[in-house]
Amino acid sequence: MIKTRRAFRPFYLACVALAGVAFIAGCASAPGVVPKSTGWVKDEVSDSYVFGYPLVLMDVAREAATGSGPGQAEVNTLRHAQALPPVGSASPPAPNLDTLSSSGWLDLGSEPVLVALPDSRGRYMDVRALDMWTNVVWSSGAQPGARANGIKAQTIAFVPAGWKGDLPARAQRVEVPSRYVWLLVRIQTHGGDLAAIRKLQRGIRVAPLSQYAASGARGGGRGDPAASGATASGDPVAPGSPREKVAALDAGGFFDRLAQALEDNPPVPDDPHALKILGDLGVHPGDPVALPSGASDALAAGLADGRERVATPPSNLLAGNGWLWVGDNAGNYGPDYALRAYTAYAQPGLGTRDDEVRARVSVDSDGHPLNGANRYVIHFTPKQLPPVRGFWSITAYTTSGALDEDMPVRIAFGDRNGARRNRDGSLDVHVSAERQKAGNWVPTPHGDFQLVLRMYAPKREATDGSWQPPAVERQ
Template sequence: MIRKSLFSTACASLAGLAVLAGCAASTQPASTQAENHGWIKDEVADSYVYGYPLVLMAMAHNAAVGNGDAQPGQAPANTLRHAQAQPAAGAANPSTPDVDTLASNGWLDLSAEPVVVTLPDARGRYLGARALDMWSNVIWSSAGGANPRAGSAKAQTIAFVAPGWDGTLPKNVQRVDASSVNVWLSVRIQSNGPRDLTAVKKLQRAIRAVPLSVYTGDERGSSMATRGGPADTAPAAAPAARVAALDANGFFNELADALKDNPQSPADPHALKMLADLGVKPGQPVKLPGGAADAIAAGLADGRARIATAPANALTANGWSWLGDDVGRYGNDYALRAYAAYAQPGSGTKDDEVRPTVTVDSGGQQLNGANRYVIHFAAKALPPVRAFWAITAYTPDGALPDTGEARRSIGSRDRLRRNRDGSIDIYVSANSPGKARAENWLPAPDGDFKLVMRLYEPKPEATDGSWQPATVERQ
């Protein structure tokens, strides 16, 4: 059965973050708090959930851009770094790397002037682009609008504009108002294997990201670098590990520093009041409450546990779990926003991509390559997409297994053998299920593993709870 517990009130929507949403809360007077530090624990935990996406994005930005002298793996602002090869076996940075598309990632700096991004006509190939603010909200997506498929098929030009900019843009340039001066841009282009790389690279070279003055002066490429290699400017495992290693003082100092230039939009005075109670103010050194080390440590542990726990409005069915309609545009749903940043950094909207994940079979047992599994899709229950869908196997920590020359994902782009009734059976195991089933076989690691199903430009039923991924049955 699908579980989708949508939040019916502002208080309920925060799943334990009531104060942040403006729900009534009682804060004891300072004179009575000396012997009762429970409020400190709770506010540290709530504030951690609230601020985690911003701290993660700030660290990802700094790691990707550097300090003016780009190091290997870094790229200056307004420069896209292109992945031009499939991720290697054992790759787990980022976790569960995508083998169906090649990514171009970069950070835009809007402080001096707007940055104009030009996307080419993909000529029927999937090309999905999205831009995120520093709070991990999607501020623009190529899959937006009434007909998401049209957004990724045609050429378009978008100008990202900093708050307060009141200039004029050229004709036929779409304006997108950002909530901060830094924006993360991600462009993903469908890749059909090693023989398809030339076509993908040609499209990558056609992507431009230049300041407005360069765009209007037609100084083509003067501010655009083409860098091959891993597209590692996304908020991936390295920044996440650095955030996880911070103690409370380190985390809240990072948050205070990031808040200075990245106020939440719309503003949340309740969240800022709670931070102020803890001695956290934008742009100022943090002064956490004294004599409450145990409460602060407990609150930090609680906050870390919360962001790693799927919120109540995640979707679940047949052992799979995924994020629904609210992903990418969170409003005051801080629990969902933090979980998405932790588990699926760079998440798009419900129109961009959906990623159901499963770790157990229909009997609740951990998936293991020593067993053989079948995923049976009824003819009318295939993953609902406008573009394509695929399933990939990973080790439990999100690394790609070494499958040699065998396929690394399986899905709608493959010539899958259908049953007489139009249904499809996908076979998953470490060893081949035999010649008759080879066309529908997804190789798995020898040991424990998990499956990630990607729906590119999903239809509404993929996120509104009316569609269920098929069960993983052990044979």
């Protein structure tokens, strides 16, 4: 159930009782007139918005990313990023400067889709697949014997729920409850290693089962339709991020989108109670929405409340010294709809606890907003260094999650790009808009900003709450 200031409630019985009282009162004054209460609408709209937000967001993102237009790729293909995101970019929020991504949407509506991955030969490479509710259905980091740096060659077959049939030998079967899957591949970059990354990208194959055998066992070249067949990064895309587009929907637009997406993507976990509440609102999978009439104020209030709840960090985030991050439940949210919705809103595409941790901070040790007019230091004691099996980095963004075009340089500082420890093994990271001679420097915007600490292939203490990042101290 939703774990915020309210949970889903059995509003239906209360509504029946209220309707009965209203009917009796109406009979005493105006025969044949039955006043209807709409007091329940606000709460049910708010709860249902939190419940359905991840699915609507993913559906909007899928629609924006698939097709033959600029910045798009057809379903069952990948779009390869071959350059770091441009300054000013905030889609997705806090774009990654450590890796180049290949992403695409798989359509399991008619048959399984197979993904063949190459051996990354020691280069960090992680792969994750999310269903339409943002649950991670498969990730390379969560596999037995997973490597801290990179992956081994393997083939994964994503199959529709209940599908029966034969798959190629040694293909790992992954049953998916939703029709669509978001596949995300990230390969570490050192800046001047584009040729090696392109080679790995070309080695990824995505193909429906009916085309897989005919296209051969290995990834093909540019002319191979069964290969990734993607466009390069930097192409123009439709204005407005998926998050902004969802926020612009009114109640009718949001719930209509939810109803249509529910037809092919049933709730995970299966929740008849949540569907019943949606039914009370006139929202049924695949059908036109018929929201309660005469309740426009309650609908608007419920929608505003739902938006606020989605954007508010839930109480069960891990927290320490001003930093916030998702713990062990990342990627597998169960009925914790508040955490699922917030993560979809703030950290789209987040993997499991074995894949990555993204910790964020926007205040210093005194609780004041971080601002580029000041200088800061983050002091890691020898035992407080980010606990990873892979690597870690810190990047600064504007408060909206964009890369500021006024930043002096565009880098993610971390243990793989010259981090120098003190004699006692501790590490001081300097944070400022002006270049620091001391080294270990995170460049920031000149105004208010936030920091994101990324831990790739994190150790368990990074997600179980036993470790915390140090505070950001103003100098």
